[in-house]
Amino acid sequence: MLLIGRLIQIQLVDTDSFSNHEVNLVEASINQRTQSFILSDGRGTLVDRNGEPMRGSIPSLILFPFLNEREWPIHKVSEIINVTPDELRRALQGKKQPFKFGKTITKNEMVKINDLRIPGVYAVYQPESSDRLASHLIGSVRTNPDLVKSKYPEKWNEGLVDQHTRLGISGLQLAFDPFLISEGESKLLYHADRKGNPLLGLDVKMFTNSDSFYPLQVKTTVDTDLQGVVESSLDQTNITDGGAVLIDIKNSNVLSMASRPTFDENNPLGDGATNKMVKGYFPGSVFKTVILAAAYEAGIPNNRTFDCNQNVYRDGPEKRELGVLDLKQSFAASCNATFAILAEELIKKDQDVIEKTAEKLGISSTVGWNDKLYHYDHFEQFPDESDPVFFKSEKDKGIRKAIDQTAIGQLNVKVSPLSLANMMATIARGGDSKQVRVVSDILYQNNTTFLSFQEKKNNSKPLPSDVVDELQGALREVVASGTGKSFLGNLPVEVAGKSGTAEPGGNADYDYQWFVGYFPYNEPRYALAVVDFERREKEYKAYQAFAKIVDALY
Template sequence: MIGIGLLLVCGMFLLIGRLIQLQLVETESYSKHHINLIEASINQRTQSYVLDEGRGTILDRNGIPMSESIPSLVLFPFLKEREWPLEEVAQIINVTPESLERSFEGQLQPFTFDKSLTIDQMKEINEQSIPGVYAVHKPVNKNPLATHVIGTVRPNPELIQSKYPEKWAEGSIDEETKLGISGLQLAFDPFLLSEGDTTLLYHADRQGNPLLGLDVKYFSSTDSFYPLQVKTTLDTKIQKNLEEAIDDSGITNGGAVLIDIDSNNLIGMVSRPLFGSEDPLGKGAMNQMVKGYFPGSVFKTIILAAAYENEVKDTRLFDCDQNLYRDGIGNRTLGMLSLKDSFAQSCNATFTQLAEELIKTDPDVIEKTAEKLGVETTVGWEDKLYHYENFKQFPDESSPIFFKDEKDKRIRKAIDQTAIGQLNVKLSPLAIGNMMATIGRGGEAKDVKVVSDILYRNGTTFLSFKEISHDENLSKNVIKSLQKSLREVVVSGTGNAYLNDLPIQVAGKSGTAELGEDVSFDHQWFAGYFPYDSPKYALVVVDFERKEKQYRAYEAFATVVKDLYQNER
């Protein structure tokens, strides 16, 4: 009996120890799986519906959320087991009672009824105070805009714990908290990071029915200051038109960049193909507008700028019947052309000859000229921000490439290929747009901004991003000559057939980059600015899968110009 008694006492102590472990010691990190027992117990006796994950909002330049939210009806499944004014709710939202009743079939968790509401319907439903019936603004991802610019988020337990150890330790984030993995979501993740969601919840009994006296509750851990809001320089209306112009033109691999010349703010950016939300790292995940590609003859703009700065005259003649190596007849017989006409007609021989002469005098002339045009390095806004030494608004942006190896500057054919934007030359559409904005602005090079401010949740300013200008600039005379040459491309050159009859005068440069003899398509570019007399916008359109006799880049460029003209009349 004594032995049995001792066993019972030991067993009791073991049970008490186990209870202490569960109730007091490992309440928030039980076992090797780090289970939060408090949270699990709450989840066991509640049903919930997450309205908002609590991540900060991304706004356009007018303060409009870039992610759409619609008035929605949220219903809780316990309603099918009890009497509630179903017919009255159906009448308010203009549906049949039968369709509303059928929506509960198979539902085990709170759900959104498949019909958007009006503001008046929301108000009328909420005035009824029906337990389990809630009219709310629900964020949706239907037809999102600027998806590549905004970027994507997803959970990553290991990364979030190492990236934010203090928040992890205090329990404000967990393994379900989503991290930014691309675009603005990645760049501004420390400011957008969720510290708690907004939820509708109710306490339930074992059968899932609400406990007596307890209604559906609105729970939110946010306050009037957090989460923060990122105010971009994008314009949702212009962005929508830009995306439609690209899609309507038939460009499925390419995109566009639109920059406000005065502020050098990005107004719109489109990259195709799109990525699927179910596979955010799959096909189409990359924002091609910030990655480097062969610019083709658009690169001749830099060679022309270097020539003007080294006092090559517009009146100088070049033999444009020759091929790019000037050792035979080319594909086009253009005769003897002046420098400006050579640029308008995109004569390869002129620019290979100029590049050879310029590099012989100064091996770094291309890089130096590119710096003055604002494209020698990455062009996105970059500066110190708090403890971030090199905070980048475009974290995915590629650095430009001019020469892959210094020895290429001593090889004639390598220089010739470089002069026409081939061989190893790589520039992003964003960089080329920045170059056109610099020329249109009169020569002042600036970083491109896509975010103007970070705001508190109540709309007051947390911080603003200053404008960053560069010290090295081309002279006013060189810029004026460049502007005239870019205009001549549209008046009498390669852009004449598609862009000369627009309601606004356009200046710009075309480009076709070849990808090899075995590739059935090439890259087609048109980059420029408008209106010519008082520049306001710089625009780049690129089609990365252009086949012979397709001119989709020109068509999309023209459509955007017309849309902006119509909107501003």
Template sequence: MWKRRALGWLLICITGLTLLLVRLIQIQLMETETFSKHNINLLEESVKQRTQELVIDNGRGNFLDRNGVMLTHKKVSVLVLFPFLKKIDWDAKKVSEITGVPENILKMAVEGAKKPFAYGDPQPVELTTAQMEQINQLNIPGVFAIEKKFERSQIPAEQLIGLTGENPEEVKKRYPDKELSEKTLLGVSGLEESFDEFLLPEGKSKLVYHVDGSGGPLFGINVKYVDPANPFYPVNVRTTLDKNIQQKAEELVDKHQIKKGGLVLINIEDNSILAMVSRPAVNKKDPYGTAGITNKMLKQQIMGSVFKTVVAAAAIDHNLDTPMRQFDCSKKINGKPEVKYNYGMLDFSNSFARSCNRTFGELAKELQKKDPFSLEDYAEKLSLTSLVGWQGDVYHTSDFKQLPDEDNGRVFVSDEARKDANMAAMSGIGQNEVRATPLAVANMMATIARGGKKKMVRAVSKIEYKNGTTMVDFPVKELKGETISPYTSMRLQKLLREVVTNPNGTGRWFKDLPYEVAGKSGTAETGKYVNGKQLHNKWFAGYFPYKTPKYALVAVNLDVADYEGGVNLLFADMVQMLYENDHE
């Protein structure tokens, strides 16, 4: 009897030990970096228990402007102090003499520290190269001068570049085959999201020292530098932005009190974004819960009279623009007397310069009779209704989009509206169902300036490895589909210039600028009201210099009252700023 019991207990003990051994093997050998459903890295956690560290670089890829300047972060030469200094006699006086920080302040900072820190963080004292060399030559344990990566307090083009955040569930969903920490930063909007796979960290760069239970140094006072030791990572995403121009553009948008709207500036030669500003800005206290995260420049908006550029192109090709033809601009589209904008009889060119609604309502109806799809065809030829952001095959990713949040534009929503003459007339002046993104409008202006050549708009030119070699190149690419002819482009160029040179043109405010401007204004009724007053979208879209086009610019102010919120001064200040920037 007792033998059976003994044998039973022996089997239970063996089974228990076997299970413990299996569990130990699982923990120690098999799931050391992805333990449990939370993918906990046991190696990292065990190291954390016996070490203290200062992260120098989180390992995520960086965004650069077109000149190689860091956009979201900056590298600062800082003084790093370790808390074990409070337990040893160190020469704070010499460090003070080199840095200019009072000796007692340095000692107080160390006394209050529980982990390594960059002195002055979050606004660290920046050291010169000479100061760094002098501090490191002191060879004081726990005192270092290093270059550390800090996030900028103000990130330029924040909606375009996007935000990052921690989301354990999204890490698993997005990268099921990769062994990533739950705390891995992921891109949640903008370029951070679209380029996320390239930006994932290979590991952190950090200073580490081992501690005992009381926080004292365990193996003397040696501090180790830990680095992923990969010469290729983290990568750098080289955007097409110009940081200097971007910052000045943001200052001007805020100076002119654009609460909702912004601007898009395109370099016509390579069709890339030099600056993009969207308001409202991102709320730092609640970045993900506000409208500020949305990039208004990539969202379709009611565009008003800017759309007359499309109608003009179609009218030119269908010979509806004969010089002798006169339009009665003393009347509205519906035939009622025009009280506010009574221009009398105008020809085609003057109608465009003065933005006569009657002219373009009639032309839109005539075009609709010829072909119900005419307005949509020409909107597509001028890249207003298609996606214009760069897309193509990249590595194993087919149809990669740099700007995945970009909206399509539109002219009509239904076939019924497309065949209705009155709907066509309202569409001819950019009302009714007509929508386009500010980015697409800027690209339309660039297309016209280039003589009808349609190109994709780039926000990123290439991805570079850490050592500077190219990982992925995003070449200038043409947009597929039909485009307008060089002759039609030439005619549109002249019409857009007359908007500025005509004494009564809607862009006459720009005639004395240092760069010759060509463009089109737009004021669209939104159908929204505040205190019984109709709200409008106000636009000016154009390019310059007229004879040697370099820039395409769109400025837009959304949902503002008729008597306020103009964009002419913003557009003019941008032209002036770019001229001065080019001639410094």
């Protein structure tokens, strides 16, 4: 009776969810007598702004093990792909499941192989494992049965997702997981007898739940060619901890985003997996741009002079004694004393002046596109993005040295590279502040539109046009005569921007080095932020990478 009861449980009651592991026994029994090769797990794809997949795919040769037991035109296949028949035979030896042959084939070879119509020999597109462009931006996926069940209970109950379904856990894979999640894989499958041969002579079949509409495609604003330029520039200058963000000034679309260090996609939560381009860090003197904007709006003229031989607290000499400089010269040379004085004066008149100015420059909150979408009340394109920080508490606004440190982008100031690039885009296009998009549309599989993400302006009051004009001139002066003069005459176009050096704190033997700007100066098209988070003395990798990117684009 116990055995009969157990059989009833296995064969009639718990067939869909057996034991604590929730094993689907029907599915498992089918797997015992079938052999299959997964072509696609059915998850939606990410494409660049030109519609090209952001993770490349290459033609691959798939071989089924039953070829060992039958005669097939092995010489024709070996001739097409330029290998010996023995190489194909050795590859098949001992195989129990279909597999991808090790040699890469061409599109032309793929067509020729499929024209032969040999059962068990198929040429198909497979993901290119070595293609890792924009890995942090794209993000990672992994299986998590408990999370799948809790996140998508309706799909789970309907059998559309199961314990093998992959979920997005970071980047765009996380943000757009509800649209990308698989509802069925595509695979080559055949029913096998004991020896592994096709049952009753049945040929291999393709099984798929997809149609002309699904899975969906997420169309990003990224240009894969520009992404390659940015990543190679970082690697050529040996920036191993840092990154770069390139934005289209016209619409604040991300064209490229690269973070370093890279990470092992088999360990998506391990070292290097954080996308540093959306996290907050000390911006150093780049933050002086905010103080300068507030000063200009308060009516402080360029001809006002400051003693730049003094340190930031004006109680001793500065390491770099710059002499007496006017306001624009102080910005170009990055004089700390000037901006400490200005911040103290401005906060005395209005305690919230820094936050208000940052809002007008588009960096007072997260800058990524967010709004109500579909049935999501608050959808974010950058779910990993950090909120900016200017003051740890309101008390700091009453402490002179805290104000001084804040003015030069230290103490508690934290802003992301993405935010700083967007600030430059805001200034370059005349003060019009917009949210940053990295996805423009969600498309059906047949390329018709499912959802679109429209450009979104921020609701903040913009800076006056004369203030923006002054800011543009000051940013150009940085390159003309200040800390960015190494770019002068050495690039194919004129650039404007601001350098920054920030101390990370502790006993670190390195600092952060930034260069954030836009170009061409007279007809702005690109905003670019580059940062090296492990800059040693007399290293200028951020400057070098910035220059390489500009040079490559033009």
